[in-house]
Every structure is written in structure tokens, then in C-alpha cells.
Amino acid sequence: MSETAVVWFRDDLRVHDNETLVEAVRAADEVVPLYVFDEREHAGAGMFDRPKKGARWGRFRREAVLDLRESLRDLGGELLVRHGDPRAVVPAVAETLDADTVHLQTKPATEELADEHAVKSLLAERDVGVERHWTHTLYHVDDLPTPYTDIQDTFTPWRKEVEREAAVRDSLPAPETVPTPDLGEAGDAAVPTLADLGHDPDEATADDRGVLAFEGGETAALERLEDYVWTGDHLRNYKETRNGLLGADYSSKFSAWLAHGCLSPRYVHAEVDRYEDERVSNEDTYWLVFELLWRDFFQFQFLKHGADFFAPNGIRDVRKEWRRDEEAREAFERWAAGETGVPFVDANMRELNATGYMSNRGRQNVASFLADAMGVDWRLGAAYFESRLVDYDVASNWGNWAYQAGVGNDSRDNYFDVLGQAERYDPGAEYVTHWLPELAGLPAEYAHRPWRLSEAEQAEYGVDLGRDYPAPLFDVEARYRNL
Structure with missing residues (x-):
């Protein structure tokens, strides 16, 4: 039979x-x-x-x-x-x-x-x-040295144990044939259009200011891996460049294909191994695998903790007073729209809204600004990312947001000073002015801190704060001095 x-x-x-x-x-x-x-x-x-x-x-x-x-x-x-x-x-x-x-x-x-x-x-x-x-992960759940129910809730000891005691399984080739029976008319059913699915097609159009077009599918995923690792030879510099903000190749940009399952993390790992054998093996090449381990960590943490990741005080039940009143909601909407008056935050949020993507450096900063500087319930930000990201993955998104809000897997409860981060990672303000062209005529120091402009300087540079670009939600420099 x-x-x-x-x-x-x-x-x-x-x-x-x-x-x-x-x-x-x-x-x-x-x-x-x-x-x-x-x-x-x-x-x-x-x-x-x-x-x-x-x-x-x-x-x-x-x-x-x-x-x-x-x-x-x-x-x-x-x-x-x-x-x-x-x-x-x-x-x-x-x-x-x-x-x-x-x-x-x-x-x-x-x-x-x-x-x-x-x-x-x-x-x-x-x-x-x-x-x-x-x-969905690099390491198979059955191969973890410690069962997921008992794994460490801190990344570094978990990573070291896995790297020391577990092995990545071999990547499986595609089957030679898939013996599908004749499905008749059922097999010819059209793939629903975006409108059929309830989306506005105009909102899905590509924005040529984005870092990459992000075409869906396994074919595009394998082409991107080939371009990034082999043709472009970028893997040898991955750790050095991964905090970039503009351009296609400062990081791998594999996240969307990994999230949708168009690209296997085990296949990526195998390609890194081959690259290290054939070209160069260094800290940069390892760092891509290191990032895959972070991705794994949150998948296994979700398996362990489940719905606790969606609680306001997170998996550690850290007692924090999150702002949820009407004023906080209005502030959140300005954050979501990229209208906080803090250029590095606004530029990243406008990139997200226009393209569905944001760099890792940007994600850390805008999350910290919402949760730490604004004190707004971090889950609003995580839910907003869910509705916008082309590379949305539930464990990565909510795990990273909880981590940054100080209620997740890091007990240190650090915050990012977005002003210092902007000046370190965007010293010439090229990224900020790319997404905030209304600030393009300003020197970098003012493009990052436009509230320092005097009225005379506003007139000189043709930027009217409050009209051309919003005044900040609060005294940002004072806020960071007091955090």
C-alpha cells in the first residue's frame, strides 16, 4: 500500500x-x-x-x-x-x-x-x-549539551558550553525528486496577491534609499550569500564593518532570508567553514557564526520561557515602572514616526518605515531610547517592529527587545547613549542626513544635536527647528546625564 x-x-x-x-x-x-x-x-x-x-x-x-x-x-x-x-x-x-x-x-x-x-x-x-x-537553528535542539529546560539564561556561558560540547549537523542536500501526485485544478491555485492578503501594495514598494532590495525566496538568498561571501569577499572583514549604517555590504544582511527560512543557518555555517579553508580564517569570519549563535540562543530561550517573554517585566520579573499613559502614547507615536527630534533615532526609524529594515546598531539604539530614555513600555516598540520588519522573527525580535529593556537575558541593564553612539558610528552625519535631508546643510555636530543651533545659526543654515525639523521631546543631553 x-x-x-x-x-x-x-x-x-x-x-x-x-x-x-x-x-x-x-x-x-x-x-x-x-x-x-x-x-x-x-x-x-x-x-x-x-x-x-x-x-x-x-x-x-x-x-x-x-x-x-x-x-x-x-x-x-x-x-x-x-x-x-x-x-x-x-x-x-x-x-x-x-x-x-x-x-x-x-x-x-x-x-x-x-x-x-x-x-x-x-x-x-x-x-x-x-x-x-x-x-530553524544552527544547532539542533536534541544536540544541546544541557536540555533547553535547564540551559543558562546568560548568553556567554551557554555559547561556550555549546561550542565546546556540541557539533553542528551536516547541511542536507535537496531531494533529487519530489514525487507529488497529480493535484488537478487544486495544484494550479494562484498565489494570493498582496491585496488578497490584506496589504496595501503601495506600502510594499522598494525605496531606492534602502541598503538592499530584499527579494524573497531561496534563489535570492543563495545569490546574496554567494555575492557577500565569495564574489564580494566581505566575510574577511565582517566584524570590522558590521556596525555600518549605509550600503549593502557592511554586514551580511542574511536576516530576512533566515527569518523566513529561505536560507539555512547550517548551510551558512558550512559556507563559512569552506571560506575559512579556502581563503582566510580570522576573528571576522568567526563573528558571523557568533551572530548565528545569538540567534540560536533566543530560539532556545523562547522554548524554555515561552509567553514570559511578552510580560512587561520579562523572564526575570524585573520590577520597572513603564509609562503607559496618554502622554507616553503620544511620545511613542513620535518615536514610531521618526519625529522625536533626536536625529540618530529619527533616521533609523524613518529607514525602518521606508524599507522594513534597520541595522543592528540602529535597533539597539532606538530600543534603548524608547525604553531607557523615554521610559515607555518596551513592548510597544517590539510590537511596532513586528508590524514593520521584513526580517521579523519572533524570538529574535522579542528576545532582543527584552534584553535591551533590562528585563530579558542580560542582568546588567545597560543603556545606549544615542548621542555618543551617533557621533561614534556616524561621525560625518552621512547616515543621518541620508534619511533626514532637511538637516543636510548642517555641520555634523549640529546634524546630531540640532537643538544647539542658535536662532542666528538656524537662519544661516536654513533650518527652522520646530518647523523644518521637530524640537526634541525633552532635554536629551540632561536626560543622559541623569540616567
Whole structure:
């Protein structure tokens, strides 16, 4: 008797190094790949009634699904595409196909796990088996030296233990063929448009001021890796340049493809190993793996702590008085719009709003400014990032925000002085004036601290504070002196 397996693709939109697909092909005679555009992700509301995902995330995801469909067709398969609630769609598809098993990627985030359990329960009622596969991290959860329930909550000792006692599994090649049966008209279902998904297509258009176009899909992911690591030969300088702010190649920019699962972290690791063997091995090349370890750390921390990451006082229950009143809400809206009157903060927020992306250095600074300098509930910022980022990943986003707010995995509760950071990482104010052209005529010292302009200097440089560029929310320099 032949066996039929459904492969439910989630945040693993690739055919390379995809255990879910490989194991289904190995075990079944017929394999039906399935992707469900989750109506709750695209049109639903998240915390504080913010949109869960933005148009740029939706555009990237749609491109990734289209690319996955082509990759599967190249392997003789097909991708069944649906739009709805996967908790209902996946069991219904399995029943229609008389499937024996559903293979799926499992992830640590609370909503994803809840969906997985709901699907598994309905499939059990239909006597359909479920095979879960861990595919989103560099290290496999089963290979951790200490079970995730007991791992360290501080990164450095966890990292050292993993590097000392665990090994990264080999990256799996794509299957040679994907034996999908004839799906008839169902197999020709069109991929929903952005408008169908509830997004405004105009909000997803590329902004030529951005660092990269961020085209979704495995094909674009592998091209970016090839361009960055091999053609551009940038890996040898990664640590040295990774805090840059302008341009495509100061950092790898792999985050969006990793978040959507178009690129496997194990494949990246294998390419770093090959680069170190064939070209150069130094601290810079290691640092890319170091960043993958940070990404892993938050995935495993979410598996351990779950919904506690969304609590105002975080996983450590640190007692802080977060501002949530109307004045704080108004201040938050100015932060979100890039209208705080602090150029380094505003430039980063305007880049996020225009492109769906922001550098790591920028993310740390705007998060610290909201939580530390403004005292506003950090979760508002995390939810706003969720609605804007093209590279949104629940564990990375909420873990990093909690960390910066002093309620997450770092007990030191440090803050970033955004004024000093701006002068250190953008000394000529090129980044600030790129995104705030109204300040382009100012010397760098004033572009970073425009409130120091006298009325005569405002007239001289043609910048009227309060009209051309907002006055700051508060005395920023005094605030940092008192933090």
C-alpha cells in the first residue's frame, strides 16, 4: 500500500537543508507540499492592536512562496497553496488527500506551538500521523549539551558550553525528486496577491534609499550569500564593518532570508567553514557564526520561557515602572514616526518605515531610547517592529527587545547613549542626513544635536527647528546625564 505525506511548510521556505521535506520524501511514496497564507498574520492584529505583519514582510513572504513553488517544480513536485487559518486548512487538506502523515517544522514561539498542537489534535481524530522537525537553528535542539529546560539564561556561558560540547549537523542536500501526485485544478491555485492578503501594495514598494532590495525566496538568498561571501569577499572583514549604517555590504544582511527560512543557518555555517579553508580564517569570519549563535540562543530561550517573554517585566520579573499613559502614547507615536527630534533615532526609524529594515546598531539604539530614555513600555516598540520588519522573527525580535529593556537575558541593564553612539558610528552625519535631508546643510555636530543651533545659526543654515525639523521631546543631553 502506498503512503501519502503532506509537507506543511511554515518558516522553512527552501528545498536545501530542509529535513521536513527530505524525511517526507524518504518515507512516503507520494508527497504533497503545502503552504498556507495565514490570514491572521497578514490581516490580523497583534499586541496593542498593532498589525501583526507589514506589507513588506507580506511581499517578501509571497515572493518566497512563489520561488519555493518553482524550486519544487524543478524537482518534479508541486506546491499546494491555500489562504486561511492553517488550523483548519491543514487537517482539511490531509483529509481530502487521504494522507497518512503530515510532516511539519516545529518552532518555539507560543502562537506557532499552539497552532501546531491544534493541527495535531485534529489530525489525530482523522488517524493521520504527525512528524515534527526542528529546522530553524544552527544547532539542533536534541544536540544541546544541557536540555533547553535547564540551559543558562546568560548568553556567554551557554555559547561556550555549546561550542565546546556540541557539533553542528551536516547541511542536507535537496531531494533529487519530489514525487507529488497529480493535484488537478487544486495544484494550479494562484498565489494570493498582496491585496488578497490584506496589504496595501503601495506600502510594499522598494525605496531606492534602502541598503538592499530584499527579494524573497531561496534563489535570492543563495545569490546574496554567494555575492557577500565569495564574489564580494566581505566575510574577511565582517566584524570590522558590521556596525555600518549605509550600503549593502557592511554586514551580511542574511536576516530576512533566515527569518523566513529561505536560507539555512547550517548551510551558512558550512559556507563559512569552506571560506575559512579556502581563503582566510580570522576573528571576522568567526563573528558571523557568533551572530548565528545569538540567534540560536533566543530560539532556545523562547522554548524554555515561552509567553514570559511578552510580560512587561520579562523572564526575570524585573520590577520597572513603564509609562503607559496618554502622554507616553503620544511620545511613542513620535518615536514610531521618526519625529522625536533626536536625529540618530529619527533616521533609523524613518529607514525602518521606508524599507522594513534597520541595522543592528540602529535597533539597539532606538530600543534603548524608547525604553531607557523615554521610559515607555518596551513592548510597544517590539510590537511596532513586528508590524514593520521584513526580517521579523519572533524570538529574535522579542528576545532582543527584552534584553535591551533590562528585563530579558542580560542582568546588567545597560543603556545606549544615542548621542555618543551617533557621533561614534556616524561621525560625518552621512547616515543621518541620508534619511533626514532637511538637516543636510548642517555641520555634523549640529546634524546630531540640532537643538544647539542658535536662532542666528538656524537662519544661516536654513533650518527652522520646530518647523523644518521637530524640537526634541525633552532635554536629551540632561536626560543622559541623569540616567
